[in-house]
Amino acid sequence: MELRQLTYFVAVCEELSFSGAAARCFISQSAISHQISRLERDLGVQLFERSTRSVVPTDATTRLLPLAKQMLSLESAIRAAVRITGPRVRLTANMSFATRSLSAIASTRAAHQGAEIEFVIKPFRQRIAAVADGDCDLALIRGSVDQPGLTVEKLWVEDLVIATSAGHPLATRDVVTLTDLSKYPLLLPPEQEQVLLHTIIRSAFAEKPMGPTYGPPIPPDHTASMELINRPDAWTVLYADSSTEGLVVLKLAEHPLRIPVSAVLRSDVRRSPILATLLASLHRG
Template sequence: MDFRQLRYFLAVSEELSFSRAAEKCFISQSAISHQIGKLEHELGTALFDRTTRVVKPTPAGFRLVPIAQQVLALETQALAVAREPRNRIRISANMTFAPQSLDAIAQVRSRYPDLDIEFVIKSFADRIDAVASGDADIALIRGHLDRPGLETVELGVEDLLIVTSSQHPLSAFSTVALGDLAHYPLLLPPRSNQVLLHTVVEDAFVEVGRRVQLGPPIPRDHTATLDVITNPRAWTVLFASTVTGNTTRPGLRVMREAAGRLRVPVCGVVRSGSTDSAALSFMVNALRQTMDPRTETATPPDPEEDGF
């Protein structure tokens, strides 16, 4: 038994769905099913009753829920108290957050000149683990996270921009309605690699009473901008902070969704209660001021969970 299996178990018990729990944990459904199966084998009992329509905890599963919650909370506390207190704030993120973070760091350094501030590049999963272990003080992510011992603080929102070939039938416009895009295939990485993007786009289409038409998934060795050029009737979406000069070349067209429905939350993940620290609280507020959804910065796309 390990902590990861307990986190997955709690996710399934809360969502009552392996697929929704997998999305919540940012892993594939097969991976979460495999880990739950290993946990059940080790405990010698089934934790969930599974049918084609319903997933619900067994009596043993219900008994395990409060214990798993306590264990994960104790894990976070143990890791935190084992760390020597330092006059330091460490931000864990990917490169797409660098411009806004540097502005916030400058504000905090002006207020706390003796404070060491570090910006560390990590993958999505490693960011969260770094905060839980006390190795980082705040992780910057797109979307939300629910994990015992951690809190998610909202910092702002970011627009998703629509990118097409300059040969696309809608490319003459600066804004475009979702209903008009419903006739054309959307190119994205597989859902298991980009849960957040798929969810935001699908929910926006449901809001206007339409259904998104997905094209073939973008392979790992391709880029979205290349694929829309080679498929001139297709479109894709990019986080505004990943749009660079290369994206606005003559062969491509960048547009906004007319009603502003394509937006994602930008959040910071911290240990529960850690924002009682005056310096970290000041950092959170400085990050909120710099996370302006209208600001488009020239940073390269990141192939992790929140960029491609």
């Protein structure tokens, strides 16, 4: 049994999709499947019932999952315990924050010659765990998190955009309203995967005579672009820095839909000059 196999196992459990887990772990789907099969052989049990449409955890998976998460948490704690102290900061985020993060890192390195700043790609839950365990110094997230021992510092506010296919009935308009959009199906990931996005949409429609008309949830292994091409009458909401290739971005006549971006740090973290400069650079953008 290898720690990477447990990482892939947890990803498949949380995504309920081999392709979704592969995208999250930045490896191929065949590699994920191969490593899970090896883990099943090592343990002598079946962990997932696979079909062309679904991935269903078995009873053995239910028992293994909390232990696997504990093992991965211990790995982060071990790395944190043996880290060489010195002018180094570890920033964890996902790829959507790459441009702003790397710009802030470059500014910080220019101000602190010889500083080592790592940019570590992790999904949301692992980002929070890495900061809590001390493996990373700060994490970038959209929204907030309420967890003992962690501090959340608001950095900037990000606009959301309305997107449709080029064939949508509203695609040629200069501006649209939420009322205009309410009659067309809204495609979003399942709420359990994007709680904040669903909350923002509900709040935006709260005072409207009609709420959004929800279409089927976007599956974990599908993209919004493909879903909108297949459903030219539908619309979706994207982060402003998301790829919109092949889509039409519409201007909203009302107040823009916005989402806060925050830094998560340990409450007891010592803010070194490097960390302070990095946070200031992220604030400035």
